[in-house]
Amino acid sequence: MKLAHKDLLRLATVGSVDDGKSTLIGRILVDTRQLFDDQLDAVLAASERRGVGDLDLSFVTDGLRAEREQGITIDVAYRYASTPSRKFIIADCPGHVQYTKNMATGASTADLALVVLNVAHGLKEQSRRHLVIAALLGVRTIVVAVNKMDEVNWSQSAYDAVVDEVETLARELRFEHVSCIPISALLGDNVVDASANTPWYEGPTVLAALETSDAGAWTRTDHGARLPVQWVLRQSGGGRTYAGMLNGAPLRVGDTVTLLPANVTTTIGALNLGGLPLDQATTGLSVDVDLTTETNAGRGDMIATEPLPTVTKEFSATICWFGERPLAEGQRLRLKHTTKVTPVRVASLAGVVDITSLHVSDATSLATNEIGLATLQTADPLVVDDYLENRVTGSFVLIDEVTNATVAAGMVGHASFL
Numbered sequence: 001m002k003l004a005h006k007d008l009l010r011l012a013t014v015g016s017v018d019d020g021k022s023t024l025i026g027r028i029l030v031d032t033r034q035l036f037d038d039q040l041d042a043v044l045a046a047s048e049r050r051g052v053g054d055l056d057l058s059f060v061t062d063g064l065r066a067e068r069e070q071g072i073t074i075d076v077a078y079r080y081a082s083t084p085s086r087k088f089i090i091a092d093c094p095g096h097v098q099y100t101k102n103m104a105t106g107a108s109t110a111d112l113a114l115v116v117l118n119v120a121h122g123l124k125e126q127s128r129r130h131l132v133i134a135a136l137l138g139v140r141t142i143v144v145a146v147n148k149m150d151e152v153n154w155s156q157s158a159y160d161a162v163v164d165e166v167e168t169l170a171r172e173l174r175f176e177h178v179s180c181i182p183i184s185a186l187l188g189d190n191v192v193d194a195s196a197n198t199p200w201y202e203g204p205t206v207l208a209a210l211e212t213s214d215a216g217a218w219t220r221t222d223h224g225a226r227l228p229v230q231w232v233l234r235q236s237g238g239g240r241t242y243a244g245m246l247n248g249a250p251l252r253v254g255d256t257v258t259l260l261p262a263n264v265t266t267t268i269g270a271l272n273l274g275g276l277p278l279d280q281a282t283t284g285l286s287v288d289v290d291l292t293t294e295t296n297a298g299r300g301d302m303i304a305t306e307p308l309p310t311v312t313k314e315f316s317a318t319i320c321w322f323g324e325r326p327l328a329e330g331q332r333l334r335l336k337h338t339t340k341v342t343p344v345r346v347a348s349l350a351g352v353v354d355i356t357s358l359h360v361s362d363a364t365s366l367a368t369n370e371i372g373l374a375t376l377q378t379a380d381p382l383v384v385d386d387y388l389e390n391r392v393t394g395s396f397v398l399i400d401e402v403t404n405a406t407v408a409a410g411m412v413g414h415a416s417f418l
């Protein structure tokens with residue numbers, strides 16, 4: 001079956017540790033009957049081993065032994081689900097502050113953030129941090145599950161207080177669509193089935209909200225096609241073709257394209273997908289491109305259509321720092337952008353973002369999990385877009401030269417709320 005873009009929703013869970021993200025995903029999967037009997041049996045057996053009573057639904061996504069023992073999520077768990085109206089790719093992210101990096105990875109490809117908050121705690125600092133990161137990563141729609149309503153006796157005033165807090169922050173972060181739902185992930189209220197315990201709530205269940213939210217927001221298709229060259233393929237009759245994953249606008253045979261950073265303008269002669277010719281390729285497809293002019297492109301170059309990206313060795317960026325030691329001005333790292341890796345220097349730090357006030361204040365270093373603004377200088381030219389225009393060509397990661405660990409997620413430019 002062919003999937004139309006709008007039929008697929010990518011979502012990531014966000015929120016503080018223990019607020020019930022994995023339980024909610026488990027509940028959705030169980031109540032929409034997405035699990036096989038043997039998976040349910042395994043969850044039941046694991047629940048019994050840990051002595052947690054009947055069924056610990058967080059075990060549906062918490063697959064690692066350490067996760068089950070500690071009762072927290074560490075790695076992002078991806079799950080697929082489908083209902084008659086839509087397919088979902090679900091990234092169940094960890095809430096613990098130590099694993100903020102994993103949350104950022106999960107949220108980076110999401111159309112929508114499913115925010116889970118404990119009604120008794122409201123917006124904790126880590127929930128705020130997650131929401132700021134989700135906003136920076138380009139998420140425009142949030143569904144907020146105000147969870148554990150069973151523990152506050154289904155109190156409408158407790159729910160309203162959390163909704164007030166959420167709406168204030170959501171306005172500041174400029175989310176476009178916000179819906180809040182009172183739920184119990186544990187008991188299933190307002191998750192797939194409407195609850196009799198919240199007669200004062202008339203909105204949709206979590207599943208209904210997910211089924212009707214805007215999808216396909218992940219990539220903008222109105223800002224030019226971008227094909228970062230991943231492989232150069234030599235053809236048997238001489239000549240070469242270029243392979244990579246397309247994003248942004250569609251690419252058609254006959255389109256005028258520019259090869260960057262060389263700045264050579266040419267035309268698409270042919271497009272192939274797995275050996276089969278195509279007239280047009282759309283975002284997300286890994287295609288093989290034949291250009292009508294003989295060129296000398298290599299891995300890390302970009303084939304693009306108008307409006308063209310920027311070729312630069314210096315740019316300002318927003319950085320989520322995950323290194324154990326602080327990031328300092330002048331520091332040297334490696335930068336990975338699409339298919340290219342280059343040495344980079346932090347030329348200057350313009351400031352650090354206060355998670356509570358969202359103000360940016362002066363800084364000369366960034367501590368673990370802090371978000372800052374910086375000017376970066378790369379050794380090789382990069383072909384970039386502003387993150388707001390293209391989430392793929394506008395993003396990068398920073399890598400520690402010694403340990404090879406990914407220590408930061410970066411976005412070209414600044415979000416409008418900073």
Ligand SMILES: Nc1nc2c(ncn2[C@@H]2O[C@H](COP(=O)(O)OP(=O)(O)OP(=O)(O)O)[C@@H](O)[C@H]2O)c(=O)[nH]1
Nearest residue numbers: 017018019020021022023058072073095184185186
């Ligand atoms: N009473 C009550 N308990 C809940 C509810 N939802 C989750 N819990 C419990 O809260 C605890 C934490 O749930 P998890 O689903 O593991 O929380 P999480 O948000 O995934 O945690 P991390 O992934 O580690 O951030 C578990 O013991 C759940 O059974 C709820 O609606 N009501």
Ligand SMILES: [Mg+2]
Nearest residue numbers: 021022072073
């Ligand atoms: Mg979890």
